[in-house]
Amino acid sequence: MSDTLKIGNVEIARTAALAPMAGVADRAYRLMCKKYGAAYVVSEMVSAKGICYSDRKTAELCTVTDEERPMAIQLFGSEPEFMAEAVKIVLEYRPDIIDINMGCPVPKVVGTGAGSALMKDIKLAAAVTEAAVKAAGDTPVTVKIRSGWSRDSINATYLAWALEASGAAAITVHGRTRDMFYSGQSDNSVINAVKSAVSIPVIGNGDVTDLKTCREMYEQTGCDLVMIGRGSYGNPFLFREIEAGLSGTAYKSPSLEEKMQVMLEHIRLILELSEKCEELAMHEARKHAAWYMNGYYGSAKFRGRCYQLSSYAEAEALAQEFIELQRSREINLV
Ligand SMILES: Cc1cc2nc3c(=O)[nH]c(=O)nc-3n(C[C@H](O)[C@H](O)[C@H](O)COP(=O)(O)O)c2cc1C
Structure with missing residues (x-):
């Protein structure tokens, strides 16, 4: 297993990354996780349309400091033109990667056709991605998805194919469907299926809370990188522990x-x-x-x-x- 993966030209250690979490993983949180070993971090999701209408929160949400790198700015939106315009605007903040949110289950986001609603419209999801890729130039564009909209419509593999064809540089898969929100168990087999279907890097996400579950995510899915959300609550040390555990070096838990x-x-x-x-x-x-x-x-x-x-x-x-x-x-x- 290689020690790093590449998303476009961005090199990332194959340990564990911090997931985007609106209202939680703000700059202070990202800096703490980075200090304690997070390999890669993603901003809270930002509305593509909001950015185009110069939302006053844009600068607060999109600023990327050098200590956070490699870092992605995450956008959500369902209109290709607004997505392209928003990408051009956020490029001024020099993110290493631009990530598109196609997993958010919240009604306010889904109601606009964005977030996980895009999983129901593969053609539109591909058009949004294509528009972002075109606007982003050399900056890689990645997409974060769920396993599907509902348990009887699991389509992450088909969507991942379409996104790869649209120019996505990597895909993050959270192994839950939209209708599960954050309950039930995340399914690693869907992440494994996506990994087998595409040749771009796949980031596995869902229910990783310690070294054991991180190892399982790597082993059961063959993913290129593991991403952790809630498991890092009050526990930025987790990233260091995983880094040490995966490389077989000694780790002492904090008192x-x-x-x-x-x-x-x-x-x-x-x-x-x-x-x-x-x-x-x-x-x-x-x-x-x-x-x-x-x-x-x-x-x-x-x-x-x-x-x-x-x-x-x-x-x-x-x-x-x-x-x-x-x-x-x-x-x-x-
Ligand atoms: C409070 C909270 C906010 C979240 N905000 C975002 C977001 O802005 N963008 C996104 O793609 N996912 C968001 N997510 C989903 C997480 O990135 C992740 O996919 C999910 O929590 C599953 O991973 P975990 O089991 O490691 O927490 C959020 C999750 C939580 C709990």
Whole structure:
């Protein structure tokens, strides 16, 4: 197995990439995952039409910093002309890759014919891709799909063929159908079928949460790269752990104290990158704080307290209290 894959001219380590996650994987999140070993990151999805009408959030969503590279900007849209125009606009932000979202299940997106609705219209999906590829010039265009619209219309392989013929440089497959949203189990056999059908790189995605499931994704699908979404919540270390595990080098899990330090580092980054005041930016930080505490004694009670945080000083005090709770429990158990 080669150590890297190439999407166009972009070289990416074959470890694990961070999935695009609107409302979660913002720049602070991507920088944390990159610092702890993510091989590749993707922006939150951005509306192609919104960009064409100079949505004020464009710059915030599309800025690519060198620390994040290699990075893709992800666009969603169902009109080839708007897609082409949006690609030209986002090229100014110099993404390494442009990714098109054909997997989003949310009614607001699907209702416009975009996201996973494109899986029901292969001709239009191909036209949207072709328009993006033409506009992107040397920048590779990739597409992220699901296994199909519904359990009785699984068509990822046919769609992948059409997208490859339209010039897509790689395909990411999330092994769930649209009607599953995020429940049930992701199906690796569909990813395997797509990998067998196309000659461009295939990125496997769905339910990878640790080294074991990452290895299974590589082994069961033959994919070129694994992509992780929810498994990285409060756990950017996962990327380093996978990198070490796949290369057979030693890895030491972070202690609770180290995790709390990283949580505070993440919160500082959120505050630094936000244009909002501390109190409002802390709203953004709350869910992340709760995720870093997951899996420990008393984390359910602390989750509620995380959701009340309104300053960095409070987060620091809460982290200390959480550490002390774990220590006192260890003493009581001895
Ligand atoms: C909160 C959230 C936001 C998401 N936003 C996007 C998005 O903007 N674009 C996209 O292609 N997929 C999006 N996804 C889907 C993920 O990229 C991924 O395909 C899915 O979560 C399955 O991977 P996982 O099991 O590793 O989480 C989102 C998922 C979640 C949970």
